[in-house]
Amino acid sequence: LAKTTQPISMDSYEGQEVNITCSHNNIATNDYITWYQQFPSQGPRFIIQGYKTKVTNEVASLFIPADRKSSTLSLPRVSLSDTAVYYCLVVGAGSNYQLIWGAGTKLIIKP
Amino acid sequence: ETGVTQTPRHLVMGMTNKKSLKCEQHLGHNAMYWYKQSAKKPLELMFVYSLEERVENNSVPSRFSPECPNSSHLFLHLHTLQPEDSALYLCASSQGQGAETQYFGPGTRLLVL
Numbered sequence: 005l006a007k008t009t010q011p012i013s014m015d016s017y018e019g020q021e022v023n024i025t026c027s028h029n030n031i032a033t034n035d036y037i038t039w040y041q042q043f044p045s046q047g048p049r050f051i052i053q054g055y056k057t058k059v060t061n062e063v064a065s066l067f068i069p070a071d072r073k074s075s076t077l078s079l080p081r082v083s084l085s086d087t088a089v090y091y092c093l094v095v096g097a098g099s100n101y102q103l104i105w106g107a108g109t110k111l112i113i114k115p
Numbered sequence: 116e117t118g119v120t121q122t123p124r125h126l127v128m129g130m131t132n133k134k135s136l137k138c139e140q141h142l143g144h145n146a147m148y149w150y151k152q153s154a155k156k157p158l159e160l161m162f163v164y165s166l167e168e169r170v171e172n173n174s175v176p177s178r179f180s181p182e183c184p185n186s187s188h189l190f191l192h193l194h195t196l197q198p199e200d201s202a203l204y205l206c207a208s209s210q211g212q213g214a215e216t217q218y219f220g221p222g223t224r225l226l227v228l
Contacts, residue, residue, distance in 0.1 A: 008157075036214040047119070047205050047219025048158070091158070097213045105157040 008092045008106035015112050022079045024109050026092030029073050037075045038093040087113045117141055119220035121206050127226045136191040136223045138206030146212055147189040150205040196227045
């Protein structure tokens with residue numbers, strides 16, 4: 005099973021671009037990489053998912069190198085409301101429910 | 116009511132009590148999950164139900180007993196819990212299996228005394 009490793013915490017400032025990297029050295033061929041955001045007293049919320057190269061949506065981008073052993077979540081022009089815990093999840097595309105969550109990165113955005 | 120709801124939001128129980136956590140999803144999804152979230156640890160997947168059938172049980176102690184009476188409801192029955200079971204218990208649902216996006220409820224904060 006792929007184990008995911010991500011930084012425990014990060015700080016940044018409003019208006020900056022923030023990049024959070026997750027390591028998943030043993031990722032399997034069928035695994036996807038998904039990122040979730042969690043605010044206090046709430047459940048995690050889906051941000052973005054990818055398999056390889058680059059994926060972009062209205063809130064974030066996800067960069068995955070060719071070897072897929074890591075991934076980087078990029079948040080453009082963060083605001084104070086982006087202060088949250090961000091989780092990296094490696095999940096198999098099949099029905100075996102191999103869900104490997106990272107321990108989360110606590111991102112603090114300062115004014 | 117929309118999304119995934121969980122009740123109660125907070126629960127304090129003694130080690131000899133029996134209680135139940137309830138989850139309801141209003142999204143028409145086919146899969147439902149129970150997770151345990153402890154401080155500074157990854158989310159731990161406990162149980163997965165797909166079309167009301169349990170498809171995953173990650174070595175969870177028998178003092179936790181899940182029940183899925185239909186595709187919209189999921190229960191977690193608790194009895195003779197230990198203090199180390201104190202955590203946030205999250206319910207989630209997804210349309211299908213595998214890499215499908217999961218939608219989470221707000222969780223039940225459980226304290227076992």
